Amino acid sequence: AQSVTQLGSHVSVSEGALVLLRCNYSSSVPPYLFWYVQYPNQGLQLLLKYTTGATLVKGINGFEAEFKKSETSFHLTKPSAHMSDAAEYFCAVSEGAQKLVFGQGTRLTINP
């Protein structure tokens, strides 16, 4: 069965610094991979997804992620953090059926 591990339940960076949120997955077939963001008291919003093709995926709000099959990773990055990026971020994987399996989430805090 597929699974997702997000390294670090809390990440704190300074405004303007690089954001790196780590995600490793386990899947027996080529996976589809997703990052979602959740702002307080809101539902989840899709940031970006990898299905097939180019392994570097660009999403909304300046985020991008790279699918590395050899490392079974799909880390999320943003070159320069903004205060509005403070939220919880979820990595997810699906294989075969459409059901998504989510990681435990990483809470991102931005320090002024």
Add this chain to the structure above:
Amino acid sequence: GAGVSQSPSNKVTEKGKDVELRCDPISGHTALYWYRQSLGQGLEFLIYFQGNSAPDKSGLPSDRFSAERTGGSVSTLTIQRTQQEDSAVYLCASSLRDRGGYTFGSGTRLTVV
């Protein structure tokens, strides 16, 4: 509608009572999902509907939980004889048949007292 709509947004109920949570998916989306989000538990899959196929109920935690989807559109998640451990945010999502990702509703925050 433009997005996935869930109601109520908040629900406080007494232990032992039954509750119904409603989800209106995006028009035309054939797949509908329920997830539960508890503190420290991440997102837990509950149930998945796809068109007229039998639902995938593999995530329902007990037989107190059930869900139906009428006419391929609106879905209701029912929790019978609620327990305090049922307190969580219940999220609904819908998608087209492809694996392009879900659109989530804002959730129903259930508190069992």
